[in-house]
Amino acid sequence: MIERNAPKLRERAKVGLRQQVLLAALQCSGGDLNKTFTAEDLLLSAWRRDPGAWGLRGHEDKHPDSEKIYKELDRVSVHGRNLRGGMASLGLLEKVRQRTYRLTPAGLASVSELEEVEPAFKGMAERSLADAVATILSHPVFREWQKNSGNPKYFRDAGHFWGVAPGTPPSVIRTRIANIDNTLQRSMALLDKKNVGEIMSRHGRALFDRQDILRAMDFHKTLKERFGRDLSLLGVPLT
Secondary structure (H helix, E strand, O other), X not given: OOOOOOOOEOOOOOOOHHHHHXXXXXHHHOOOXXXXXXXXXXXXXXXHHOHHHHEEOOEEEEEEOHHHHHHHHHEEEEOOEEEEOHHHHOOOEEEEEOOEEEEOHHHHHHHHOOOOEOXXXXXXXXXXXXXXXXXXXXXXXXXXXHHOOOOOOOHHHHHHHHOXXXXXXXXXXXXXXXXXXXXXXXXXXXXXXXXXXXXXXXOOOEEEEHHHHHHHHHHHHHHHHHOHHHHHHOOOOOO
8 A cells, every 4th residue: 555655756766664664654545744653654665665775684675673762753863862752753744642753844854965855845845845935924822022022022922833732741742842942943954955945835935035034033042041941841842
């Protein structure tokens, strides 16, 4: 089933394990950010692509090794420090429920940069980033901050922006904050790569521009600093 619905990939090249997981996620989802897939789906896709990397030791061509995909999904090293939540904490995948994920706009943008991915997915990635940026820019908490930088004054309003509420697990809070950071970083990287001030649609409409991203980055930095103590008490230290 994975192979039947898989997007066409160009000639395979050697890429890192994290990139291979993203390629598997693209293959499982077809670039649809609403489509979910399991860790096992990812493992089978990655193993078929590179049995040597994902196979059971001594039986690489016959059996995939589930521990290898779990390790890549659950833990990741950032600046020499292990980060819980793995690729979800990096904002590349969203964990929907136990061992079930979907691609994020930042994840799609990241995998679309690989040479073997069809050009059509680059356009898809740009549009998904634009949609994610539009959601940030249109949020009432962001708009209130633009009118008065003293807002928001209460953590519940920051929680509204992040989509968290009392009782939300720390891992979910961490992931949602990371998703916003990565969406904005990927959007800025795209502008830099193209050396342009704005990203346009095929119909000549501006999807987002550099000033939009800079304002959103400033807002999100302010939000994290202002409510850093609240986040730390919830088990979500950001440093």
